[in-house]
Amino acid sequence: MTSRVTFVSPATSSSLRQARFDDGASIDAGAAAQAHAAAGTLPSPARVVISPTARCRETAAALGLRGAETARLSGLDVGRWRGLSLAEVGAAEPEEVDRWLADPASAPHGGESVEDLRVRVALWLAEAAEGRTLAVVEPEVVRAAVTHVLQMPAAAFWRLDVPPLTATTISGRSGRWNLRLGHPLGSAAAEPED
Template identity: 45%
Template sequence: MSVRVSLVAAARSSAVLAERFGDELPLDHMGWREIQYAAHALVPLGAAELRYCSPTPRSRATGDALGYAPLVQLALRDCDMGRWRGLTLAEVAAREPGAVDVWLADPRSAPHGGEPLLAFISRVGGWLDTRPVHDGWIVAVAEPAVIRAALVYALGAPPGSYWNVDVHPLSVTTLTGLPGRWHLSL
């Protein structure tokens, strides 16, 4: 018995260079257009027995636009970035360059006063490991950061590899397996 979890990255709410930590913005015009273009490939995922999303406006809107009617899962929220919330990486690097270096180098650090990367990865992994275990299918719409954390956890990769994973808007990543034994399906 195993479960299949298809993780759909939320559509965009801003240009990549304008992304802010803890972005609570709704989908932008380009995000809505991307959903229209990708809907033919993504709507069939709505046949999954369980459909979830992270609590961000863009994740909920993406799931709703694709007809998933997803249930919000707080464990799928983005990493808590503390006092960096609302800032871009460039803004933080200009204000606290040493803190950014520590944050990028040490997954146990939280110079922003929020959640350490390691705790974020563990939280998302805990969500994966508590999904119903049966021959079933789950779809979840989440922020790219959440999907990166799920991949690092599922593959048992070093936490620092989180920074080497790119997740594009509306991409689908599928994990299959059982709690603690996940496989990436490409």
């Protein structure tokens, strides 16, 4: 049987608008309204999993989705940089930022590296149940999944943009995946039916 995982990126928050590393901020009222408007447009999944961040939980709720929080699908742990903007970190630690952006195995912030995130997401995918799964996750989880399933170099992680409230679907079996990228929620093309 084919496994189909649809990753839904969360609605925007003040942190995202200010280009800050996630600080636990809630989704914006306008973004919540967009998510509410998209509720019911995704095909019914067999299971729903949710990243344990505030904006993923709130986006799932606004979409009318109930599911289990899954730590393996947490966003990238940026350690001491949490809540800071990239500009702030770049001004205080320019060499560390350069190293972090150039080397997917580095974690100068004391959190996890991009490569660590890719491994974590790959392990989750290897254990993903057959049938349909809907996962409301941070954009970096979507990027990690896409670079993994397409066997792209880890450096490609930084070249993928994942807009808020879009669906990215992978489907396959036996570790062979196909990819359907970032369709806006609420569009008729959000995900094809089987």
